[in-house]
Amino acid sequence: MAEAVLDVAGLKAGYGPAEVLFGVTLALRRGEVAALMGRNGAGKSTTLKAIMGLLPPRGGKVRFAGTDITGLPPFRIARLGLGYVPEERRIFTDLTVFENLEVGRRPPRAGRDAWTPERLFAVFPNLAEMRGRRAAAMSGGEQQMLTIARTLMGNPDAVLLDEPSEGLAPVIVEQMAEAVLRMKAEGISVLLSEQNLDFAAAVADRAYVIERGEIRYEGTMEALEADEHVREAYLTV
Amino acid sequence: MDPSFLLVQSLSGLASASSLFVIASGLTLVFGVTRIVNFAHGSFYMLGAYVAVTVVPWLLEIDRSPWLFFAGVLISAAVVGLLGVAMELLLLRRIYKVPELFQLLATFGVVLMVQDAVLKIWGPVDIPGPRAPGLRHGVEIFGQRFPAYELFLIVVGPAVLGLLWLLMHRTRFGVLIRAATRDREMVGALGVNQALLFTGTLFLGAFLAGLGGALQIPRVSASAQMDLSIITEVFVVTVIGGMGSVTGAFLAAVLIGQLQAFGVLVFPKITLVLVFLLMAVVLVIKPWGLLGRPEPAAGRAALPEGILSPRGFGGAERALLGVAVASLLALPLFGDAYAVKVATEVLVFALAAFSLNFLVGNGGIVSFGHAAYFGLGAYAAGLLVTKGGLPMEPALLAAPLAGGLFAALFGFFVVRLSGIYLAMLTLAFAQIAYAVCFQWVEFTGGDNGVVGVWPSAWASSRHVYFYLVAACALGAILALRHVIYAPFGATLRAARDSEPRADAIGIDVRTHRWLAFTLAGVAAGLAGGLYAFSKGSIDPTMLGIPMSVDFLAMILLGGIQTVMGAVVGAAAFHAIKDVFMPLTDYWRFLLGASIIALVLIFPRGLGGAWGALRART
Ligand SMILES: Nc1ncnc2c1ncn2[C@@H]1O[C@H](COP(=O)(O)OP(=O)(O)OP(=O)(O)O)[C@@H](O)[C@H]1O
Ligand SMILES: [Mg+2]
Numbered sequence: 066m067a068e069a070v071l072d073v074a075g076l077k078a079g080y081g082p083a084e085v086l087f088g089v090t091l092a093l094r095r096g097e098v099a100a101l102m103g104r105n106g107a108g109k110s111t112t113l114k115a116i117m118g119l120l121p122p123r124g125g126k127v128r129f130a131g132t133d134i135t136g137l138p139p140f141r142i143a144r145l146g147l148g149y150v151p152e153e154r155r156i157f158t159d160l161t162v163f164e165n166l167e168v169g170r171r172p173p174r175a176g177r178d179a180w181t182p183e184r185l186f187a188v189f190p191n192l193a194e195m196r197g198r199r200a201a202a203m204s205g206g207e208q209q210m211l212t213i214a215r216t217l218m219g220n221p222d223a224v225l226l227d228e229p230s231e232g233l234a235p236v237i238v239e240q241m242a243e244a245v246l247r248m249k250a251e252g253i254s255v256l257l258s259e260q261n262l263d264f265a266a267a268v269a270d271r272a273y274v275i276e277r278g279e280i281r282y283e284g285t286m287e288a289l290e291a292d293e294h295v296r297e298a299y300l301t302v
Numbered sequence: 303m304d305p306s307f308l309l310v311q312s313l314s315g316l317a318s319a320s321s322l323f324v325i326a327s328g329l330t331l332v333f334g335v336t337r338i339v340n341f342a343h344g345s346f347y348m349l350g351a352y353v354a355v356t357v358v359p360w361l362l363e364i365d366r367s368p369w370l371f372f373a374g375v376l377i378s379a380a381v382v383g384l385l386g387v388a389m390e391l392l393l394l395r396r397i398y399k400v401p402e403l404f405q406l407l408a409t410f411g412v413v414l415m416v417q418d419a420v421l422k423i424w425g426p427v428d429i430p431g432p433r434a435p436g437l438r439h440g441v442e443i444f445g446q447r448f449p450a451y452e453l454f455l456i457v458v459g460p461a462v463l464g465l466l467w468l469l470m471h472r473t474r475f476g477v478l479i480r481a482a483t484r485d486r487e488m489v490g491a492l493g494v495n496q497a498l499l500f501t502g503t504l505f506l507g508a509f510l511a512g513l514g515g516a517l518q519i520p521r522v523s524a525s526a527q528m529d530l531s532i533i534t535e536v537f538v539v540t541v542i543g544g545m546g547s548v549t550g551a552f553l554a555a556v557l558i559g560q561l562q563a564f565g566v567l568v569f570p571k572i573t574l575v576l577v578f579l580l581m582a583v584v585l586v587i588k589p590w591g592l593l594g595r596p597e598p599a600a601g602r603a604a605l606p607e608g609i610l611s612p613r614g615f616g617g618a619e620r621a622l623l624g625v626a627v628a629s630l631l632a633l634p635l636f637g638d639a640y641a642v643k644v645a646t647e648v649l650v651f652a653l654a655a656f657s658l659n660f661l662v663g664n665g666g667i668v669s670f671g672h673a674a675y676f677g678l679g680a681y682a683a684g685l686l687v688t689k690g691g692l693p694m695e696p697a698l699l700a701a702p703l704a705g706g707l708f709a710a711l712f713g714f715f716v717v718r719l720s721g722i723y724l725a726m727l728t729l730a731f732a733q734i735a736y737a738v739c740f741q742w743v744e745f746t747g748g749d750n751g752v753v754g755v756w757p758s759a760w761a762s763s764r765h766v767y768f769y770l771v772a773a774c775a776l777g778a779i780l781a782l783r784h785v786i787y788a789p790f791g792a793t794l795r796a797a798r799d800s801e802p803r804a805d806a807i808g809i810d811v812r813t814h815r816w817l818a819f820t821l822a823g824v825a826a827g828l829a830g831g832l833y834a835f836s837k838g839s840i841d842p843t844m845l846g847i848p849m850s851v852d853f854l855a856m857i858l859l860g861g862i863q864t865v866m867g868a869v870v871g872a873a874a875f876h877a878i879k880d881v882f883m884p885l886t887d888y889w890r891f892l893l894g895a896s897i898i899a900l901v902l903i904f905p906r907g908l909g910g911a912w913g914a915l916r917a918r919t
Contacts, residue, residue, distance in 0.1 A: 119491060139491045140490045140496065143492055151491070157480070157485060160477065160481055164471075164480075164481075167474060167477050168477060168492055168494070169493075219493050
């Protein structure tokens with residue numbers, strides 16, 4: 066088994082009085098794409114936010130690249146090389162495409178080509194044409210590309226990707242899948258949350274299924290696709 | 303009218319607009335990134351002037367060159383910028399996550415501390431600054447003389463706007479500031495150390511305030527009143543422009559500069575009123591200001607923990623309350639005249655604070671100008687007795703009417719807003735009332751106020767008047783408490799906790815809030831009327847910002863989340879102030895430090911401490 070770049074053990078988190086995660090345990094291996102699957106409100110986004118430090122973990126441990134990152138502020142976690150792409154995209158609408166990328170820029174990491182706007186424009190050609198445009202004027206799909214590109218500017222070793230296919234037209238979803246595979250090809254490990262089984266099947270190697278704040282299933286993507294019981298129980302609506 | 307006169311008038315309006323913009327740009331930048339409305343911004347402005355009247359003459363000793371003058375101005379601004387950094391490191395860093403009300407109070411604590419520090423360092427006498435070498439002459443403009451320095455100031459505003467634009471668009475620091483203004487959490491998730499960004503922003507903001515102050519020294523002497531007089535104007539500029547928008551601040555400053563320059567020709571007495579009216583109109587039409595954008599994060603009020611479900615008194619509390627009221631009422635029998643006076647004032651403030659917590663704790667309406675209704679009640683009563691020749695009884699009746707009437711009028715606009723904008727609007731209305739009382743000298747006596755506000759003969763003894771106050775204040779407090787427990791109070795709490803949900807179940811949130819605001823105004827007006835007769839005079843401090851802050855400090859000390867905390871808080875606050883003020887020359891410093899300490903370590907107040915104690919036993 067390949068070494069885990071991200072190791073989450075017994076993670077608990079919640080909002081105010083509401084407990085949402087009751088001890089989530091999962092691992093992301095170096096170089097793989099893993100999908101965190103589950104229905105609306107299952108706790109996918111909460112898991113990613115708690116890993117990233119955007120939500121203070123109330124229990125459990127998160128290790129990234131050998132470092133204990135539980136409870137660290139998000140900027141420290143990001144600097145260690147864990148990128149985060151939020152579900153709501155959260156691009157800076159007042160800024161141009163180029164400036165959005167600038168906000169994400171971090172120094173290059175040893176032994177890896179640094180991402181530059183030019184390299185990213187090659188991966189996301191749509192963005193190249195609108196580099197000077199205010200991000201507010203972009204379509205949803207373009208904004209989704211931009212959030213991923215912005216996170217890549219930080220030269221991450223691993224990326225948390227929250228529902229990249231949500232609310233996008235089929236063509237764009239296909240481009241999204243290519244982008245994820247491209248990240249994998251660059252050696253970036255990806256943990257993505259997803260409800261769309263087809264999308265996950267197209268990009269992920271392994272899958273976790275979360276329901277009511279607990280991991281209910283773990284296996285290869287093929288195994289999950291084959292397992293009608295699990296799909297019935299936790300994925301179909 | 304002579305067109306050249308109009309031109310000159312307009313130019314002088316532009317000159318003041320420039321200064322206003324330089325200061326306001328700093329406030330709006332800091333707000334954009336930190337979401338804190340910094341009261342101490344006015345203190346930075348004042349410090350800029352004081353440092354400049356110290357540094358610049360010293361530099362001009364070396365050589366009377368314009369360059370050294372401007373070097374001195376920049377040095378002063380940089381010194382103030384460093385003070386901004388100190389404030390960020392020592393205070394702001396600890397309060398980014400607390401409710402807005404606490405943030406405002408804490409930064410006001412800094413205002414108080416700086417006031418005493420300035421008096422200590424520079425003394426109470428205003429210090430005139432040197433004129434700028436090379437810009438001391440007048441310039442002929444269509445036959446009118448216009449000071450060259452003012453012309454220079456007109457250029458400064460757009461120049462600062464341009465430089466800020468370059469900074470914000472051409473440097474990484476500026477891009478990060480703009481990004482953080484939209485979504486600072488996301489900026490952190492991308493690996494940016496927010497702490498450094500915030501510290502840098504505070505430097506920039508304080509630098510701009512200091513620059514604004516230092517540039518004023520050839521026009522006005524440095525004085526210890528500069529801070530509060532500028533801060534409300536700057537608040538108005540940033541609110542009209544849209545909080546967080548530098549360009550908006552520029553537009554608003556120009557608008558206000560012109561309004562003042564021409565308003566003074568038409569309504570010489572009420573220029574301030576015009577300015578605040580403009581703000582009220584803008585906020586009603588565009589609640590986010592001219593160039594501000596609605597933001598869920600900024601619009602949603604981060605409220606202090608309010609009154610949850612009010613509980614009745616337990617047996618022990620009932621007994622305690624009985625003892626407290628009985629010993630209060632027995633006070634005149636054994637206390638001296640001074641004790642009776644203090645007790646009278648405590649009762650008055652208890653009512654005022656209770657009415658404020660009725661809004662804040664129960665309604666989630668964080669008013670920063672509650673002293674307005676208190677003061678207007680006092681003025682109504684005082685003026686009716688002295689100028690109107692009425693006896694005390696009808697005047698005391700008029701006090702709550704006046705408080706309620708103005709609360710209804712102002713509240714009509716106030717309840718349309720929420721969060722920081724609501725707080726700013728209440729403050730602005732309070733400043734209108736203050737400005738009228740201050741500027742309308744013939745009628746209100748201006749700064750000195752009016753003396754001779756004495757009770758009727760039957761109530762003229764301190765003791766009798768004490769019992770009159772006790773009857774009115776305790777009666778009004780009981781009545782308001784009743785309202786809190788009644789369905790109306792519960793509805794207000796429901797609307798406070800979730801406005802959409804309250805709307806959805808068919809509650810007319812606005813009307814409920816408006817009624818609550820008016821009711822609180824009635825109670826505060828009564829308190830003001832009682833206060834006027836106990837002091838025997840009225841003056842504008844009764845509706846000033848420090849008075850509003852005193853009320854807020856009282857409810858904070860008492861515990862916003864408790865029903866009766868305001869009463870305890872008023873008593874404790876007034877007693878502490880009364881005991882310590884005469885003991886030290888630095889009571890403002892102490893008061894400011896205490897307010898900050900309250901916010902940082904004791905945000906649930908005495909009521910919270912009592913609740914915790916009760917829960918344990
Ligand atoms: N900010 C919040 N405050 C309170 N509760 C929240 C908040 N965000 C999410 N929740 C609750 O936490 C639970 C898990 O939400 P989460 O967003 O993690 O689900 P999800 O799996 O990402 O769902 P979706 O597919 O809808 O994005 C839900 O019950 C949700 O109502
Ligand atoms: Mg989600």
